[in-house]
Amino acid sequence: MPLPSRVKLVDVGPRDGLQNEKQMVPAAVKIELVQRLQNAGLKEIEVTSFVSPKWVPQMADNAEVMAGIARQPGVRYSVLVPNQQGFEAAQKTQPDEIVVFAAASEAFSQRNINCSIAESIERFRPVVAAARAQNMYVRGAISCAVGCPYEGEIAPERVAQVARLMREIGVQHVGVADTIGVGTPLKVQRALEAALQHYGLDEISGHFHDTYGQALANTLAALQLGVWQFDASVAGLGGCPYAKGATGNVATEDVVYLLHGMGIDTGIDLELLVDAGQFISDYLGRKSNSRAATALWTKRLN
Numbered sequence: 001m002p003l004p005s006r007v008k009l010v011d012v013g014p015r016d017g018l019q020n021e022k023q024m025v026p027a028a029v030k031i032e033l034v035q036r037l038q039n040a041g042l043k044e045i046e047v048t049s050f051v052s053p054k055w056v057p058q059m060a061d062n063a064e065v066m067a068g069i070a071r072q073p074g075v076r077y078s079v080l081v082p083n084q085q086g087f088e089a090a091q092k093t094q095p096d097e098i099v100v101f102a103a104a105s106e107a108f109s110q111r112n113i114n115c116s117i118a119e120s121i122e123r124f125r126p127v128v129a130a131a132r133a134q135n136m137y138v139r140g141a142i143s144c145a146v147g148c149p150y151e152g153e154i155a156p157e158r159v160a161q162v163a164r165l166m167r168e169i170g171v172q173h174v175g176v177a178d179t180i181g182v183g184t185p186l187k188v189q190r191a192l193e194a195a196l197q198h199y200g201l202d203e204i205s206g207h208f209h210d211t212y213g214q215a216l217a218n219t220l221a222a223l224q225l226g227v228w229q230f231d232a233s234v235a236g237l238g239g240c241p242y243a244k245g246a247t248g249n250v251a252t253e254d255v256v257y258l259l260h261g262m263g264i265d266t267g268i269d270l271e272l273l274v275d276a277g278q279f280i281s282d283y284l285g286r287k288s289n290s291r292a293a294t295a296l297w298t299k300r301l302n
């Protein structure tokens with residue numbers, strides 16, 4: 001399969017990237033981060049989540065952040081929604097897309113959203129129907145698609161099963177998520193192929209964490225299957241609060257560097273993206289997790 005000539009990246013930094021931060025990041029900083037990402041050419045940004053503030057306090061300012069962003073035409077703004085209550089709050093903020101999130105692991109489903117996989121699908125069913133009735137696009141995330149912090153390795157059949165259930169309730173796109181970054185290229189390809197049994201190549205994305213340093217290799221493996229949509233997080237921010245030890249998503253800057261180096265178009269200005277990553281890293285008081293951003297920043301200083 002020839003590699004795709006263009007790739008769409010969704011920056012999940014404001015949501016996945018920041019949800020696990022111990023220090024509360026003010027809404028104004030999140031809003032500025034979204035602004036910088038869209039200035040850099042990101043066409044889709046996962047802004048926040050409408051989950052319980054008791055479970056994820058960092059996202060408690062969801063409505064404030066959604067109200068504060070300066071929306072640009074051509075940019076899509078998505079939010080995570082775990083249930084009807086979350087959807088009702090989210091819809092008031094007019095996202096373009098919602099993301100419902102299930103897992104290929106029962107244990108992770110319980111820890112993350114306090115219900116079984118089957119129960120989560122039943123919770124999502126009315127949410128998906130309501131969102132689609134309002135012309136919102138509905139993505140689904142399949143967590144632990146390769147490995148789970150509680151159950152270990154996950155068979156591709158379990159990914160296929162969740163993808164099938166998501167398809168049945170009307171979810172339009174699935175993200176195959178290596179939540180704890182244990183995947184290696186062939187395992188990731190098997191997980192993607194499992195989801196591809198129920199979704200087309202235009203309806204699937206890769207969501208890779210970089211805990212074991214495999215995320216770029218996994219991105220290339222996904223490209224080789226024809227997958228052309230990926231989540232990534234500026235400065236490699238992030239981690240899931242219910243996947244202890246898992247580090248952030250693959251850094252958007254690293255993915256852009258990889259893709260541009262291979263002649264694949266992203267529409268993103270890497271230098272402006274590096275600025276966005278530097279902005280949030282400075283705010284958090286630590287170095288960027290992006291190797292490419294660090295190299296480019298150092299080059300600028302010399």
Ligand SMILES: CC(C)(COP(=O)([O-])OP(=O)([O-])OC[C@H]1O[C@@H](n2cnc3c(N)ncnc32)[C@H](O)[C@@H]1OP(=O)([O-])[O-])[C@@H](O)C(=O)NCCC(=O)NCCSC(=O)C[C@@](C)(O)CC(=O)[O-]
Binds near residue numbers: 056082087141177178
């Ligand atoms: C799903 C629940 C809410 C179930 O949590 P629960 O405790 O079972 O919910 P409940 O329905 O029994 O309600 C309990 C309380 O929560 C409130 N509540 C209930 N729902 C909401 C809501 N939507 N927004 C605000 N409040 C809510 C509800 O009002 C009630 O409040 P109380 O009466 O006690 O004051 C909880 O488990 C939760 O919020 N989990 C979210 C965990 C999370 O955000 N994880 C990180 C995102 S997933 C991720 O990062 C993975 C991903 C997507 O990136 C892909 C990957 O890498 O794997």
